[in-house]
Amino acid sequence: MPKKNGMIMASFSLVVAASLLVGGANVGSAASDLESTSDIESTNINLAAADIPAKFKPSVEWVWKNRMVKEGSTNRKNLIFDQIYAGKGTLNYVVRWQSSKNITLQQRKDMASMLSRQINNWNKQLKGYDGWPYNNITVKIVGWAVANPSQILNKQSNEIVYTDTITDDLSKTDPNIPAKLPVAPNALSRFEHFMDPNYSYPGGLDKRFDMYLWGTSNFQGGAGGDWGQRMPDDYILNTLNSDEIQITEHEMGHGFGLPDFYEEHERPPGGFPVPTIMWAGNSPKITEWDTWMLRYTWSQVKKDTSRFPNR
Secondary structure: OEEEEEEOOOOOOHHHHHOOOOOOOOOOOOOOOOEEOOOOOOOOOOOOOHHHHOOHHHHHHHHHHHHHHHHHOOOOOOHHHHHHOOOOOOOEEEEEEOOOOEEEEEHHHHHHHHHHHHHHHHHHHHOOOOOOOOOEEEEEEEEEEEEHHHHHHHOOOOOEEOEEEEOOOOOHHHOOOEEEOOOOOHHEEEHHOOOOOOOOOOOOHOOOEEEEEEEEEEOOOOOEOEEEEEEEEEHHHHHHOOOOHHHHHHHHHHHHOOOOOOOOOOOOOOOOOOOOOOOOOOOOOOOOOHHHHHHHHHHHHHOOOOOOOOO
């Protein structure tokens, strides 16, 4: 996605992840269960890395070797692959609502369905491939982080709302960005604890959150990584019922470790045989090239049997 203040906002790098996901709060009560489990069907492909089509093989292997390995984009054991595996086929989100807009109950339900569709649009590319064990990912929104709890209209008894805030550093250089940045409890965040194999989430694994869906007023473009996806609040609200959402899926791609392709030297020699959603503006949806890049990435990271035992 577009650059802002000299920083590539769609980066999955540690530097960007650390600068975007900051602060914490005291542990709150148990998470709520706004859930959607889209049952996306696809052919059981039963393929492996050796089956990559010839037209994709040179570019996919070049990106892996010259971008992903060199940049270390899959080194952190908190990719969406890792999150799904640790969650036994589930992903939990907290919505970080850095906006003054209210959110209706229907919008909240639609937000859960939207996240499920976008995650499963990626997951269906892996279904049946090289030992990937999950046909469908169960996606839940387990909390809402807002500056003002009255923004959650018609709040349900099982919905958890967090109201602690910190100051967003981006607001110091861009006065259009709200200064108050809502936060969910660090104690429940996988991002904060994935390196500790003995960590126990308060209330159990189901109470953790893996990523933020982060909506910010007056934000430009998007950002993504293993911490979640950030984009304008209006963009989220305007695309709740869309099948494939370009920025959202692009930023989720970073969560799987896939890179951006802004500059010519970042792209494989000879270019891409077909468009890719990971080159901002090149494709509005996941393409065949993205599918094989995702599959190839899984084939590489799964070789670490300590990271993905029994795979």
